[in-house]
Every structure is written in C-alpha cells, then in structure tokens.
Amino acid sequence: MEYVIETDGLTKIYRSEGREVLALDHLNLKVKRNSVFGLLGPNGAGKTTLIMTLIGLTLPTSGSAKVLGLDVVKESLKVRRKVGVLPEGAAFYDHLTAEQNLNYIAALNDIPKEARRGRIEEALRVVGLLDVKDRKVGGFSRGMKQRLGIAQALLKDPELLIFDEPTAGLDPEAARAFKDLALKFRDGGKTVMISTHLLFEVGPLCDHVAIINRGRIVVQGNVKELVEKMMAEEGYRIRVWGRGNVGKLVEALANLKGVKDVRLEENYIVINAASDIRTEVSRLAPECGVEVATLELLTPSLEDLFMKYYKWG
Amino acid sequence: MASLFVVASKEFSDIIKGKRFIILLAVFALLMTAAVASTYTSVTQGVSVPRGLPRGFLLSVASGLATMMSYFAPILGIALGVDAVSGEREKGTLKMVLAQPIFRDTLINGKFLGTLLAISLAVSVVSFIEVGGCILALGVIPTGDDAVRLALFILFSILYAMAYYGIAVLISTLSKKTTVSVIASVVIWAAFTFIIPIVASLVAYSTVPIRIQPGQNITGIRPGQEMTPEARQLMEALRARTSIVETINMFTPNYHLTRIAQYILQASVRVGFVGIRTPTQAERAVTIMESLASSWPNILVLALITIFTFIISCTIFTKQEARE
Numbered sequence: 001m002e003y004v005i006e007t008d009g010l011t012k013i014y015r016s017e018g019r020e021v022l023a024l025d026h027l028n029l030k031v032k033r034n035s036v037f038g039l040l041g042p043n044g045a046g047k048t049t050l051i052m053t054l055i056g057l058t059l060p061t062s063g064s065a066k067v068l069g070l071d072v073v074k075e076s077l078k079v080r081r082k083v084g085v086l087p088e089g090a091a092f093y094d095h096l097t098a099e100q101n102l103n104y105i106a107a108l109n110d111i112p113k114e115a116r117r118g119r120i121e122e123a124l125r126v127v128g129l130l131d132v133k134d135r136k137v138g139g140f141s142r143g144m145k146q147r148l149g150i151a152q153a154l155l156k157d158p159e160l161l162i163f164d165e166p167t168a169g170l171d172p173e174a175a176r177a178f179k180d181l182a183l184k185f186r187d188g189g190k191t192v193m194i195s196t197h198l199l200f201e202v203g204p205l206c207d208h209v210a211i212i213n214r215g216r217i218v219v220q221g222n223v224k225e226l227v228e229k230m231m232a233e234e235g236y237r238i239r240v241w242g243r244g245n246v247g248k249l250v251e252a253l254a255n256l257k258g259v260k261d262v263r264l265e266e267n268y269i270v271i272n273a274a275s276d277i278r279t280e281v282s283r284l285a286p287e288c289g290v291e292v293a294t295l296e297l298l299t300p301s302l303e304d305l306f307m308k309y310y311k312w313g
Numbered sequence: 314m315a316s317l318f319v320v321a322s323k324e325f326s327d328i329i330k331g332k333r334f335i336i337l338l339a340v341f342a343l344l345m346t347a348a349v350a351s352t353y354t355s356v357t358q359g360v361s362v363p364r365g366l367p368r369g370f371l372l373s374v375a376s377g378l379a380t381m382m383s384y385f386a387p388i389l390g391i392a393l394g395v396d397a398v399s400g401e402r403e404k405g406t407l408k409m410v411l412a413q414p415i416f417r418d419t420l421i422n423g424k425f426l427g428t429l430l431a432i433s434l435a436v437s438v439v440s441f442i443e444v445g446g447c448i449l450a451l452g453v454i455p456t457g458d459d460a461v462r463l464a465l466f467i468l469f470s471i472l473y474a475m476a477y478y479g480i481a482v483l484i485s486t487l488s489k490k491t492t493v494s495v496i497a498s499v500v501i502w503a504a505f506t507f508i509i510p511i512v513a514s515l516v517a518y519s520t521v522p523i524r525i526q527p528g529q530n531i532t533g534i535r536p537g538q539e540m541t542p543e544a545r546q547l548m549e550a551l552r553a554r555t556s557i558v559e560t561i562n563m564f565t566p567n568y569h570l571t572r573i574a575q576y577i578l579q580a581s582v583r584v585g586f587v588g589i590r591t592p593t594q595a596e597r598a599v600t601i602m603e604s605l606a607s608s609w610p611n612i613l614v615l616a617l618i619t620i621f622t623f624i625i626s627c628t629i630f631t632k633q634e635a636r637e
Contacts, residue, residue, distance in 0.1 A: 014634065057411055058634055080414040087412050091405030095327070107319040108413040152409070 084153030320423025349446030394481030479622030
C-alpha cells in the first residue's frame with residue numbers, strides 16, 4: 001500500500017440553524033507512507049473537519065475516504081484502533097496523573113493489562129515525561145500536556161500519527177522538541193500527518209504538503225517539486241551584488257530575453273526572469289564593468305508557496 | 314462491551330473520589346443523623362409512637378427517610394449529571410476520548426452505568442444511616458416485611474435519583490456550556506419541587522373555591538355520621554381540589570416518589586376518606602404485593618423518565634458532530 005490516506009471527492013456540509021456550511025468540497029488527497037505530511041491552511045480551511053472525517057468522528061456528506069486501506073465510515077473503529085490522533089484542543093483529566101490518564105486511554109484501546117505498564121512507560125519515555133508520570137496533569141505546562149497528547153497517540157504503536165495544530169500555543173523549545181519527535185517517528189517507519197496554520201513551525205520538516213483552503217485542496221505534492229513548479233509559473237528570482245557600474249548592468253539585464261523585471265533593492269539587483277539566467281548575468285557583468293561578489297537564485301520558501309496558493313484558494 | 318465497563322469504572326471512580334460527591338454525602342449523612350435524633354425524641358416522648366400498629370418501626374423511620382430522600386436524590390442526580398457531557402466537551406477531554414476506538418453511545422452508556430453504581434452507593438449509605446440509626450436509637454429490630462419495604466424504597470429512590478440524573482444529562486448534552494446546564498437543571502428542579510406544587514394549589518383553590526358560611530351544617534364527614542347535603546358538597550369540593558392538585562403534580566417526578574413512599578413505607582391504610590384524618594379511623598394492614606400493585610404506575614413513570622431521557626440523550630449525543 002503506497003498511500004496511507006486516500007480520499008475521493010470527500011465532501012462535508014454542516015447544517016445548522018437552517019444554514020449550510022461547506023467544510024470539505026470534493027476533496028481528493030493522497031498521503032504517502034513513511035513521510036511527514038503537512039496539511040496546511042488558514043483557520044477555518046477545513047483541516048479539522050478533514051481529520052475528524054478521516055478517523056470516523058464526522059460522517060462525510062458525499063465521497064469516500066480510506067485510511068490504511070480501511071473505509072472511514074464502515075470501519076471507523078478499526079481506523080481509530082490503528083491511527084494515533086492528537087485532536088486540536090484535546091485535553092486530559094486534570095485530577096488524574098499522567099500514568100492514570102494513559103492507563104484509561106490504553107484500556108479504551110483494549111491494550112491487555114499486562115502490556116499496559118510497559119507501553120505507557122515507553123510512550124512517556126519517548127516524549128520525555130517518564131519522570132513526572134505520577135504527577136497530576138492539572139499541574140502540567142501546556143508543552144507537557146501536548147507531549148502527553150503525543151504519548152497517548154503512541155500507545156497503540158500506530159502506523160499513522162495525525163496531529164492537529166500540534167505546535168499551537170507552544171513555546172519555541174517545545175515546538176522544536178515536537179519537530180524532532182515527528183522526524184524521529186518518520187525515521188522509525190511511521191507516517192506523520194501534521195495539520196497546521198503555523199507554516200513556519202512545521203512546514204520545513206514536511207516531505208509532502210497539501211494546501212487546503214475553503215474545503216478544497218489547492219495544491220499538493222512534494223515540497224521541492226512544488227517549489228520548482230512555482231518558480232516555473234512565477235518566474236526565477238536572481239539576486240546580484242557587485243561593485244562597479246551597476247546602473248549599466250541593470251539596463252543590460254532589462255534588455256535580456258526572458259527578463260520580466262529588474263530592480264534595485266538595498267544595493268542588490270533583483271531580476272525576475274522566465275528561466276535561470278545566471279550564466280547570462282555572469283557574462284554581462286564584466287562587460288558592464290561590474291565585479292560580481294554574489295550571484296544567487298532565490299528559491300521560494302514554503303511560505304511563499306503557501307501565500308500564493310492561499311490567495312488562490 | 315469492554316469499553317463500556319472501562320468508561321463505567323472510571324466514571325464511578327471519579328464520582329466517589331470527587332469533592333462534590335463526598336460533600337453531598339457528608340451533608341445528607343448529617344441531616345439523616347438529625348432525622349434519627351428527631352425520631353428518637355418523638356418516640357421517647359411518646360408523641361408519635363404507633364405502638365398499636367404491627368409496623369411501628371417502619372412508620373417511625375419512614376417520614377424522615379422519605380422527606381430527606383425527596384431532596385437528596387434529585388440534588389445528587391443533578392449534581393452528577395449536570396456536566397456529564399458539557400463539562401467534558403468544555404474541558405476538551407471528550408475529543409481525546411472519542412479519538413479512541415469507542416462508539417459515542419458507549420461513552421454515554423458507560424457514564425450512566427458508572428453513575429448508577431455511585432448513586433446506588435450514596436442512596437444506600439444515607440438510607441442505612443437513617444435506618445441503622447433508628448435501630449440503635451429505638452432498640453427495635455425491624456421485621457422481615459419492614460426490611461423488604463425499606464429495601465424497595467431504597468431501590469425506587471435510586472430510580473428517582475436516576476430520573477433526575479437523566480434529565481440533567483439530557484440538558485448537559487444539549488448545552489454547549491456547563492453554566493447553562495447548571496442553571497437549566499436547577500430551574501427544572503425548583504419547578505418540580507416548589508413551583509409546580511404551588512401552581513397546582515393555586516389552580517385548585519381558584520378553580521374550586523370553598524366558602525363555609527357561619528351556621529352551615531357540615532356534619533357527617535366523620536365515619537359513622539350521617540352526611541348532610543352541605544357536608545357532601547364540601548367533600549366533593551375537597552375531592553375536586555385534591556384531584557386538580559394531583560393531576561398537575563403528576564408531571565413532576567417528586568409526586569411519584571411521594572406516592573411510592575406512601576404506598577411502600579406506610580404499611581397500613583386508613584379506611585374511609587383520606588382527606589381528613591382522625592384518630593378514630595380504622596386501619597388495615599396491606600401486603601407488600603398490594604403496596605407494589607398500588608404504586609406501580611408511579612414506579613413506571615419514574616422508570617419511563619429515566620429510560621426516555623437516557624435514550625434521547627444517547628440519540629442526540631450520537632448525532633452530534635465531533636467538531637462541535
């Protein structure tokens with residue numbers, strides 16, 4: 001099985017007080033096994049609805065979805081048995097200790113009593129909470145609670161982990177710890193799906209992303225491929241810094257074939273072209289009396305990608 | 314099925330270790346102790362010792378137990394049910410639990426089961442304090458019949474508390490916030506306990522006014538006397554009033570517990586019209602089966618309230634979207 005998640009025309013319409021809200025609009029999504037997948041989108045884009053549908057807690061209005069080859073409507077219990085989920089805004093019982101909370105979750109997952117203790121301790125060790133297992137969760141910091149949430153998702157040793165807004169409200173150190181864990185899970189053979197609107201937090205660790213807005217997947221694929229696609233569509237941005245007759249070089253560059261725009265930005269020449277014209281720039285610069293110190297291709301960041309497709313959505 | 318018992322076991326454990334439950338139990342245990350003291354005082358002072366009756370012990374205990382239970386059971390049911398769903402939803406624990414491999418109805422069924430056990434424990438404890446206290450204070454050993462009647466009353470008190478729990482859970486399932494659920498539940502309890510009975514009396518008094526003129530001959534209302542037309546008219550008016558009050562009060566669970574207590578705990582009936590009681594009225598003993606036969610409609614109503622609120626809560630909760 002190449003894909004752990006596959007949706008086909010998945011649509012969800014919420015009906016409330018005579019109003020209809022289209023939360024998922026004929027959504028087609030594929031998530032590759034053994035990768036870190038980023039489901040990116042602004043608040044209210046439909047990310048949480050998609051996750052709730054994928055684990056069978058919300059019924060789709062139309063379309064279908066399979067998770068680990070299981071139908072999310074007909075086999076929702078099996079899906080939740082195999083998928084570790086950290087829902088957005090989920091919490092633990094404050095009056096119970098970390099271990100008691102996990103014991104309850106383990107019991108709900110039918111983990112045999114004799115195996116529970118070992119599994120709980122292992123999950124707590126992975127997230128670094130083993131030392132505080134006997135402390136009541138009410139006294140935990142937000143970051144610790146989030147780590148406990150990850151521990152509960154790990155209890156069933158799932159093939160697929162789904163985290164909904166995992167870094168929201170975390171301090172930078174806790175967010176970084178989460179990213180390290182996500183990569184560790186992927187390296188351990190698991191698939192990790194991260195849903196977030198905080199692109200800068202988790203975007204860089206994603207192998208594949210899908211940008212969702214207004215219930216639709218605007219774009220999805222490998223991050224590198226998407227960046228290349230964007231450069232092909234939007235043009236290549238090349239930045240030059242050098243000494244000499246910069247004005248002459250700017251004029252010469254503007255007359256080059258395929259150059260859309262040339263401008264000066266804080267002593268740098270920034271060129272927007274239809275192709276990578278770095279060879280032509282290095283040829284023209286000495287002719288214009290410019291000694292080039294820096295010549296670089298500005299690769300669009302995931303944030304640029306997000307902003308472009310976010311606007312499209 | 315295993316998940317049901319996991320949820321029930323956690324719910325039971327949470328309730329009995331919770332401050333709310335312990336405080337309620339302690340307060341009512343104290344009140345029951347006060348009721349025992351009151352019973353002891355009245356018996357030793359010979360005020361209300363029904364020595365001539367075969368079930369004197371039961372009558373001594375019944376009044377305090379039934380009165381206390383009519384307050385304790387609803388408060389307990391509401392206190393445990395008021396945040397059963399809305400509280401978990403507000404705190405975010407509902408999302409965490411539902412992300413596990415359990416059905417939504419399993420969660421609510423487990424909560425009902427766990428709470429049923431906790432309520433059974435609480436009602437039994439406070440009842441045993443009253444009964445045990447009376448046994449020690451009065452030095453009377455209850456008969457087998459008394460014990461069965463008390464056990465039945467405890468059982469129906471549990472049902473009564475569960476009816477209120479069912480109402481509170483239904484409100485909690487419908488409410489997005491616990492504060493709303495608390496206010497709505499308390500208003501409903503106050504309506505059932507105070508407002509509806511007052512309204513019932515007002516309606517009865519205004520619909521059937523009774524004016525006794527000076528010199529009016531109303532002899533004959535006591536057994537053995539010949540009834541005058543005025544007395545018969547008065548009796549009819551009183552019956553009509555009672556009927557109106559009872560019809561309106563029938564809509565409250567409290568009325569049904571009172572009736573059950575009357576039938577089950579008062580092991581004798583007065584012969585003749587019960588509206589006006591006199592010491593000379595004849596009494597006859599009734600069997601437990603007779604008491605149950607008289608009280609079954611009331612038992613059925615309490616059972617139906619519990620079952621329907623449970624089914625409706627379960628249906629609503631199952632259909633609610635996880636995103637909410």
